[in-house]
Amino acid sequence: MLLTLSGLTKRYPTGDLALKGVNLEVPKGQVMALIGPSGAGKSTLIRCVNRLVEPTSGSVVLDGTEITGLGAAALRRARRRMGMIFQEYALVERLTVMENVLSGRLGYVGFWSSWFRRFPRRDVEEAFRLLHRVGLDHMVDKRADALSGGQRQRVGIVRALMQDPQLLLVDEPTASLDPKTSRQIMRLILELCEERGLAAIINIHDVALAQQFARRIVGLRAGEIVFDGPATELTPEV
């Protein structure tokens, strides 16, 4: 199993119990949509996997590594195996597409536009390959703030892929996009996962979109899993 969550529980300091002992397994290469109403705990679940949010109890095991017990340095290494894609893209506005993408290799973004020229040639080539794949190779030198929403999300996807992850953690990737662009982005994420054998947890509140693109759907409600099955068996009350 690529990812195993056992008894994953999160209580925020405010007292909110966002996850109540969630058990979940994600096999290698499986793309899974996580659905549920606002406040169900979807975002908390995704963030507990890479410990952007610290779980209160329970465990997260990625490919044999117990993520929950890791110290800072080991956690940094483990996080490289988990690419994160955000709703608001989280690009650095005044850096170019190429610079944003290459920052995925480092896990942080440098201050000057010129630093990226010192990247190994194979990193730059890989960046070009991926940007070509998502239809953005003509925009490498454009600043992030000059891009459309769909283009920004494609940059966010490429940046995550530059880590060469085993798992993508995708938090509401289409929430800021129009319906047509949303479908394009979901299709792209799915195709890339298939091509590269990546697993993904895609947190998405749009049930129709989830059903259209993900074979496995997990429904979360008030911090508990209330549905886990194929998209075709999803019933309206989930």
Ligand code: ADP
């Ligand atoms: P979803 O992503 O499904 O909308 P969240 O994981 O964002 O759900 O939230 C689950 C619950 O945890 C909600 O009750 C929310 O108010 C609470 N919550 C989320 N983040 C925080 C936080 N940083 N501090 C306190 N409570 C939080």
Ligand code: ADP
């Ligand atoms: P928008 O301005 O609506 O955000 P996009 O930036 O998403 O538009 O798309 C701009 C153009 O790029 C569209 O014509 C779209 O069909 C095309 N496009 C979208 N995804 C891809 C892709 N994966 N590969 C190549 N071209 C794409």
